[in-house]
Amino acid sequence: MDIFDDPVPTRAKRIVLVAGEASGDLLGAGLIEQLRQRWPAAEIVGIGGEAMREAGMETWHDASELAVMGLAEVLRHLPRLLKLRRELRQRVLDWQPDVFIGIDAPDFNLGVEKWLKQRGIRTVHYVSPSVWAWREKRAEKIGLSADRVLCLFPMEPEIYARHGVDARFVGHPLADEMPLQPDRGNARAALGIDPLPPLLALLPGSRVGEIERLGADFLAAAARVLAEQPDLRIVVPMANPQAHEAFKRVLAAHPDRDALAPALREISGQARTLMIASDVILLASGTATLEAMLAKRPMVVGYKVAPLTYRMVKGLGMLKVDHYALPNVLAGECVVPELMQHDCTPDNLAREILRWLRDPAAVAALQPRFLALHRQLRCDASTQAADAVVDLVVEPMVEPVPEPVASNDAGR
Numbered sequence: 001m002d003i004f005d006d007p008v009p010t011r012a013k014r015i016v017l018v019a020g021e022a023s024g025d026l027l028g029a030g031l032i033e034q035l036r037q038r039w040p041a042a043e044i045v046g047i048g049g050e051a052m053r054e055a056g057m058e059t060w061h062d063a064s065e066l067a068v069m070g071l072a073e074v075l076r077h078l079p080r081l082l083k084l085r086r087e088l089r090q091r092v093l094d095w096q097p098d099v100f101i102g103i104d105a106p107d108f109n110l111g112v113e114k115w116l117k118q119r120g121i122r123t124v125h126y127v128s129p130s131v132w133a134w135r136e137k138r139a140e141k142i143g144l145s146a147d148r149v150l151c152l153f154p155m156e157p158e159i160y161a162r163h164g165v166d167a168r169f170v171g172h173p174l175a176d177e178m179p180l181q182p183d184r185g186n187a188r189a190a191l192g193i194d195p196l197p198p199l200l201a202l203l204p205g206s207r208v209g210e211i212e213r214l215g216a217d218f219l220a221a222a223a224r225v226l227a228e229q230p231d232l233r234i235v236v237p238m239a240n241p242q243a244h245e246a247f248k249r250v251l252a253a254h255p256d257r258d259a260l261a262p263a264l265r266e267i268s269g270q271a272r273t274l275m276i277a278s279d280v281i282l283l284a285s286g287t288a289t290l291e292a293m294l295a296k297r298p299m300v301v302g303y304k305v306a307p308l309t310y311r312m313v314k315g316l317g318m319l320k321v322d323h324y325a326l327p328n329v330l331a332g333e334c335v336v337p338e339l340m341q342h343d344c345t346p347d348n349l350a351r352e353i354l355r356w357l358r359d360p361a362a363v364a365a366l367q368p369r370f371l372a373l374h375r376q377l378r379c380d381a382s383t384q385a386a387d388a389v390v391d392l393v394v395e396p397m398v399e400p401v402p403e404p405v406a407s408n409d410a411g412r
Helices: 022-038 050-054 071-095 106-118 138-145 156-162 173-177 184-191 208-228 241-252 271-277 287-294 307-315 326-331 346-358 360-377 381-394
Strands: 014-019 043-048 058-062 099-103 123-126 148-151 167-169 199-203 233-238 264-268 280-284 299-303 338-340
Touching: 014 022, 014 071, 014 106, 022 043, 022 050, 022 099, 022 173, 022 381, 043 050, 058 071, 071 106, 099 106, 099 381, 106 123, 106 138, 123 138, 123 381, 138 156, 148 156, 148 381, 156 167, 167 381, 173 287, 173 360, 173 381, 184 271, 199 208, 199 271, 208 241, 208 280, 208 299, 208 346, 233 241, 233 271, 241 264, 271 287, 280 287, 280 346, 287 299, 287 326, 287 360, 299 346, 326 360, 338 346, 346 360
Parallel strands: 014 043, 014 099, 043 058, 099 123, 123 148, 148 167, 199 233, 199 280, 233 264, 280 299, 299 338
Antiparallel strands: none
């Protein structure tokens, strides 16, 4: 035997991942593929969807079991979710993995991570909650759950550093997926849209509540733009059947529905292709604004929350940003118009849409800004994330500071 041979065989690395929705499933699949390149014999288990299974993960539960949205639905499923979390964390602890990786789903994952970290399991949280936008002090609490946080945006690690939390910027997978120079001609051809007429993409959100709050104002704004631009085409992508039903209800009750009818078209999915094909995008604030930026298209961002929620957030000073739309947050200045709450009116929205349609020079000036931001986010996120996980696993283990361990499930 060679003197450098290790006489004690090393067991294969054990990794647990938990993702609770489609976006997390895709993130997890990319991460698994990269971890396999580093540890081909690794045992990878957890909660995920079809993409993570295809990447080689053994699923203890399907991601759909965590995909619960809305207060009423959460309350209805709470006993089941608490039981699932309790059983999962004990099963993970018994299995003694090298690392537990919670992918997004903070309401579920952070509690599991904290419980495991207290018991000596290394933990990673992949996708930071929006600590840059509101309640920055959450970063400190997240640090009690995760040994390392993997961030999609470059401004996030600095916030965690202020609270003594190890966070790494890994880039955004959307920036890796989308081309630096999208082909608008091919996008229009794919959707069967003529190349000449101006095209307005209308995206009032993927959730029923968003569509109910924004749909009527977005349609009224589109009607005002159509009155000024009679050759305008308006296309609305439907994220899912529930969103489609909600939009149909809003449209059926809308006073401009007859005026809009000749120009309006609804399609199933294909939001990204539509964004690339469009001349202007009117959309709800959220991740879709990042996708619109990566599509290099001018946009108008609108959003409304429930009035009581808005008063509470503003009154308690919980909101910490000057900008809401991700392109503006990333740029550090207002590069696209964002109209929130009381400013989100049909007249204001229509005015900003028309400004883009009438000012080709402004649209042209937007392109290099968006391209620079795209390059900043394009870091091969899955590779960077895998490197950050491997670095954590091979670091010497630091004994955790003992914390009181509650015996019940409350607050977990």
